[in-house]
Ligand SMILES: O=C(NO)[C@]12CC[C@H](CC1)C2
């Protein structure tokens with residue numbers, strides 16, 4: 131039976147959400163049958179992430195039902211994952227008309243409390259997995275809506291272009307995950323362009339895992355020449371660490387997306403921004419119609435221009451403002 135349940139998220143905020151009540155045991159579970167084929171959230175009781183990722187990927191293991199006491203749920207990490215998965219489902223449905231990750235209502239399965247103080251989250255091809263963080267570097271990653279939407283976008287990418295997860299195509303994969311992570315979270319102000327800011331270093335305010343508007347403001351250590359995330363194609367990481375820099379070079383395309391949205395001058399190139407509503411449609415169309423599994427930065431530029439031209443045709447032979455913004459943004463990050 132679909133019921134409305136309540137619970138606190140990891141920030142102590144109270145939420146009401148859909149759950150189901152087992153008729154016989156009258157226990158409630160974190161299953162929301164109102165979105166696609168369902169949003170179902172489990173817990174792993176700190177099973178090591180390596181075995182969980184393997185078993186869930188291979189055998190579809192999902193972990194244990196999260197039970198409530200009457201209809202109040204006392205597992206904040208699970209409540210956060212459940213709420214944020216639902217919000218991301220609604221983002222793809224309402225903004226892009228996409229019915230879950232596969233556009234066929236695919237059930238959204240998440241499992242929290244994976245590993246012991248695991249500072250990470252992952253999409254394993256079947257479901258979302260969340261660590262609790264170590265409490266210093268990160269707290270439960272299910273509390274970060276941008277992180278959850280980032281992971282779910284990996285699922286969307288897999289069901290559409292399936293960009294190869296290494297080198298340039300992997301960086302575009304990561305960047306698209308960041309882009310829709312940011313747009314689904316839809317914060318106003320600086321938080322919009324920060325990734326993981328809600329779950330990153332609880333002791334320090336204002337920092338984040340990555341910045342899309344100012345990649346070079348986040349230190350990444352010895353990967354790049356200056357030790358900071360790159361904000362230009364000429365500064366890309368060319369080594370083989372991080373599967374050829376997928377989480378490093380993604381920042382270059384992230385900067386292009388931020389310039390297309392907000393506008394700005396970058397390395398002397400000025401972009402006139404077109405806003406979030408048009409930018410997110412351009413990237414969604416580029417992802418679902420024009421990118422291919424091996425697409426790198428040059429192909430990303432062409433796909434975004436073509437998508438922008440479809441949505442905002444040339445007028446009297448001149449490119450629309452939206453197409454001009456895309457071209458200028460990719461010029462600004464050195465991708466021609
Ligand atoms: O970029 C990622 N995965 O590909 C991250 C790294 C930290 C957040 C959770 C997982 C995002």
Ligand SMILES: [Zn+2]
Pocket residue numbers: 280284304307
């Ligand atoms: Zn990712």
